[in-house]
Amino acid sequence: MADTILLEIVTPTGVALRKQVTDVTAPSVAGEFGVMPGHLPLLAALRTGLVTYHEEGREHRLAVAHGFVEVVNDKALLLTERFMNKDDVDVVKVRLRLKEVDDQLDHWQGDLTDPKRRQLIEEEQWLATQLELIGDPPLPLVREDTRFLAQNAEAPPENEMVEGQTPDESLTDHRKPGSTFPES
Structure with missing residues (x-):
């Protein structure tokens, strides 16, 4: 197994970054995720946020916009609309x-x-x-x-809405006889 992975960030103008790194953390629409050598293949939607990576023991951070990330064979490829280094802000x-x-x-x-x-x-x-x-x-x-909003979304029927329901007393009153809650 390799000690590093290839991190490549590509924007519409070309390759913005290409480095061998020990690990990468990136923001996806489902939350942040980390990648190390030997990571299983992954395809995720990238959200705007910070990418962190380690190279020769030093941490580096950069900004990326939304896009996609693919991880396969010790390579993390980020396709993004925008890329920025700290010094360029x-x-x-x-x-x-x-x-x-x-x-x-x-x-x-x-x-x-x-x-x-x-x-x-x-x-x-x-x-x-x-x-x-x-x-x-x-x-x-x-x-x-x-x-992602539906153009003609309708509210759910009133009988399905939480506000229109009464709570099940056996679940809310632990002092009531027949309650599923044990006595204290």
Whole structure:
């Protein structure tokens, strides 16, 4: 088994990074995951966030945007829309743009599924990731990504909603005779 894996990050403009590393941690839509030599094959959707890797005992971090990652035969290939090193972050420019994007989203009057809104949310995530990369992340802010919402989603029937149901007394009152809860 090899001691290292090949980490390759590819953007639309070409190969952004290609290094032999001892391990990689990357953000996926299902959470962060780590890869070491001998890892089983993996295909995952990449989300905007930080990638961490170790090379010759030193930790390195960089920012990536959404995309895909494939791990096979001691190679981790990340296909991403954007890539940034810590030294390339222009803090003043990023903070100004983040404020503009936040203001636009805070005052959004259009449809929640509008592609322009989704682009603003993705840009907000990218800008916040750059600030996190330099160690100065903005306050956490959660904006929903609406690309997976059904256009004509309907609320569930009232009898299926939790608010419309009464609790089963045998499960909520442990003092009641016949309760499934043991006496204390």
